[in-house]
Amino acid sequence: MGQDQSSVFDLAAVAAASNGGNNDPLLPPARYIGAPQKPSKMPYNKYVAYDKQVPFDYPERTWPGKRLQRAPRWCSVDLRDGNQALVNPMDSERKLRFWNLLVSLGFKEIEVGFPSASETDYDFIRMLIERELIPDDVTIVVLTQAREHLIRKTYECLKGAKRAVVHFYNSVSVLQREVVFRKDKAGIKKLATDAATLCKELEGEAEGIDLYYEYSPESFTGTEPEYAVEVCNAVIDVIKPTPEHPMIINLPATVEMTTPNVFADQVEYMSNNLVPRDAVVLSLHPHNDEGMGVAATELAVLAGADRVEGCLLGNGERTGNVDLVTLGLNFLTQGIDPQIDYSNVPEIRKTVEYCNQLKISERHPYAGNFVFTAFSGSHQDAIKKGLEARQVAADRAGADLDSFVWLVPYLPIDPKDIGRTYEAIIRVNSQSGKGGMAYLLKTNHNLDLPKRLQVEFDKVVQAYADETKKEVKDEDIWRLFKDEYLPVEESGATAAGAVVGDSKDDSLEQWGRLKLLKVSVSSGEDGSDTVLKARILDRGVNVGVDEPVEREVSGMGNGPLAAFLNALSNFGIEASVMDYVEHTMSVGTDAMAASYVECQIGEEEDPRIVWGVGIDTSIVTSSLKAIISAINRSER
Numbered sequence: 001m002g003q004d005q006s007s008v009f010d011l012a013a014v015a016a017a018s019n020g021g022n023n024d025p026l027l028p029p030a031r032y033i034g035a036p037q038k039p040s041k042m043p044y045n046k047y048v049a050y051d052k053q054v055p056f057d058y059p060e061r062t063w064p065g066k067r068l069q070r071a072p073r074w075c076s077v078d079l080r081d082g083n084q085a086l087v088n089p090m091d092s093e094r095k096l097r098f099w100n101l102l103v104s105l106g107f108k109e110i111e112v113g114f115p116s117a118s119e120t121d122y123d124f125i126r127m128l129i130e131r132e133l134i135p136d137d138v139t140i141v142v143l144t145q146a147r148e149h150l151i152r153k154t155y156e157c158l159k160g161a162k163r164a165v166v167h168f169y170n171s172v173s174v175l176q177r178e179v180v181f182r183k184d185k186a187g188i189k190k191l192a193t194d195a196a197t198l199c200k201e202l203e204g205e206a207e208g209i210d211l212y213y214e215y216s217p218e219s220f221t222g223t224e225p226e227y228a229v230e231v232c233n234a235v236i237d238v239i240k241p242t243p244e245h246p247m248i249i250n251l252p253a254t255v256e257m258t259t260p261n262v263f264a265d266q267v268e269y270m271s272n273n274l275v276p277r278d279a280v281v282l283s284l285h286p287h288n289d290e291g292m293g294v295a296a297t298e299l300a301v302l303a304g305a306d307r308v309e310g311c312l313l314g315n316g317e318r319t320g321n322v323d324l325v326t327l328g329l330n331f332l333t334q335g336i337d338p339q340i341d342y343s344n345v346p347e348i349r350k351t352v353e354y355c356n357q358l359k360i361s362e363r364h365p366y367a368g369n370f371v372f373t374a375f376s377g378s379h380q381d382a383i384k385k386g387l388e389a390r391q392v393a394a395d396r397a398g399a400d401l402d403s404f405v406w407l408v409p410y411l412p413i414d415p416k417d418i419g420r421t422y423e424a425i426i427r428v429n430s431q432s433g434k435g436g437m438a439y440l441l442k443t444n445h446n447l448d449l450p451k452r453l454q455v456e457f458d459k460v461v462q463a464y465a466d467e468t469k470k471e472v473k474d475e476d477i478w479r480l481f482k483d484e485y486l487p488v489e490e491s492g493a494t495a496a497g498a499v500v501g502d503s504k505d506d507s508l509e510q511w512g513r514l515k516l517l518k519v520s521v522s523s524g525e526d527g528s529d530t531v532l533k534a535r536i537l538d539r540g541v542n543v544g545v546d547e548p549v550e551r552e553v554s555g556m557g558n559g560p561l562a563a564f565l566n567a568l569s570n571f572g573i574e575a576s577v578m579d580y581v582e583h584t585m586s587v588g589t590d591a592m593a594a595s596y597v598e599c600q601i602g603e604e605e606d607p608r609i610v611w612g613v614g615i616d617t618s619i620v621t622s623s624l625k626a627i628i629s630a631i632n633r634s635e636r
């Protein structure tokens, strides 16, 4: 170790002794409700606040006032950093599959491996070069430590490539200088400049290759930014990039150890102090140790970074490299072209999971199974209303719905834009409300239930959800709905003259006293009243026990509904219609209609308010069936 500082552990111990360095005893107590929180047994005194390890402030920062305006240059490091983090590193078949995916998505810079580290990496890169699998507009990047034999091997591997970036790195952090390299600042800087000098010397062996360089002050986040500038500028001085032939200075958050605002300050400081800045592509290589990789990257882009390295769906060392899919789609949702084609996220996910032999989480942004699914009632209600309002607004504007502006509560992106569907947007469980069930009935069964009917049927669904304690699938909702509202057909038979639209489902118990078999409607003699004749099966109140009887009844009224209610008085049933809604369910000659009636049934002093539903090819018949449905339900 050099003489320019005492041990990092001594400094840390001093800071830790003062409560990690940042606990402020003078802060007023936090406001709270109820009992105060108790001190935990967590060993916080072991840890040292970031700015006590590497003091840094940058009041000149300008990034907080900036906004994202264009996509950075993207570089995938899946085949190198992602690969080195896998339980089973990719074989050449998997690497090639990943490579093909990256090329097809539009990546123009791809780090293809660490050729001096393994034969697999070396051979894979040779295969790409020799089989001419690298499109002219794609640049490969190869990584090497700043060590002579590894650099030499790297150049050997590149022979025959058209264009390549040699990426060399060495750690420069306070901790690694002391514990890994056991060198002082000057010694670490020399490691970097020696590597740069060797690279320049080896250029003779890289004849015919359009060669570029990338240097990473590894563990940048644990490094004094002033020192990182000193090392990077020394490397730049050796490489001598120009604006026409720039080099990449890549700032790795090898370990994420600060809040994103501090990282952005560090990056802006670097951006302002690298010389000559216009010959440098300033790059980020964020990891996600504290779960803020995406946030840190976005702020650091505001702070001046030109380029971002990461992995698809966030694979990578420990908690991963920053997720390029999330980043790209975050740009998209800000109205900025990500310049990478993420229009088929399920396909990307399939390939990434296959190649990495690792599964992503159900909640993974944009790609997880549940990210377009709402279980909770108020979310479902808002999504349903939002989708409907958007449709209305697009129709009003005469615009194509697929390209119409996307504003839907709880859905930051149109699932269709990334190859996902609406199918699973709304799923129902005990946390759901009427909106979810209504959405599924509308989307999957063309039934647009009136609001009060939704409220009524929701109680049935809710009771089922509470009883089963499971998700209520669309097929469950449909069975519950049929069982509740639609008269059940006798198993295996269709009664003579039966009207269509009855539910046939052998698994449902048959119930319901009345069944409409046939109906005819005509005008009365003076043309003012409607005369209705109906054949009705009366199975008795105790269905399956009482003997069924078929009865012909007739009635008159100022319309089919009134005439039918009048006819039903023959069964001693008193009913009146309070609300009536109908709609067609499909178009064409065999179009079906759905009717919903809210009926008051029974004595005036003790009436029951129930909804009934009818489905038929004839609107009139569907409305009569809806009345039968309501009456049957009132007696159930």
Ligand SMILES: CC(=O)SCCNC(=O)CCNC(=O)[C@H](O)C(C)(C)COP(=O)(O)OP(=O)(O)OC[C@H]1O[C@@H](n2cnc3c(N)ncnc32)[C@H](O)[C@@H]1OP(=O)(O)O
Pocket (backbone or CB within 6 Å): 081, 084, 114, 116, 117, 118, 144, 145, 146, 147, 150, 169, 170, 171, 180, 181, 191, 218, 254, 317
């Ligand atoms: C943050 C990152 O992701 S960096 C990339 C890390 N990726 C990988 O390591 C994957 C591939 N690496 C490997 O397979 C191996 O490390 C190899 C083949 C490259 C090198 O293997 P080895 O030489 O056997 O060993 P190892 O990696 O342990 O080397 C450690 C030595 O290199 C030095 N070293 C480590 N990194 C660097 C570097 N970037 N530049 C210069 N020296 C370095 C260490 O200080 C240590 O030196 P010492 O032996 O004098 O103590």
Ligand SMILES: CC(C)C(=O)C(=O)O
Pocket (backbone or CB within 6 Å): 081, 143, 169, 216, 218, 219, 250, 252, 253, 254, 255, 285, 287
């Ligand atoms: C080699 C460097 C760029 C790296 O992967 C890291 O620091 O995380």
Ligand SMILES: [Mg+2]
Pocket (backbone or CB within 6 Å): 081, 252, 254, 285, 287, 317, 321
């Ligand atoms: Mg890394």
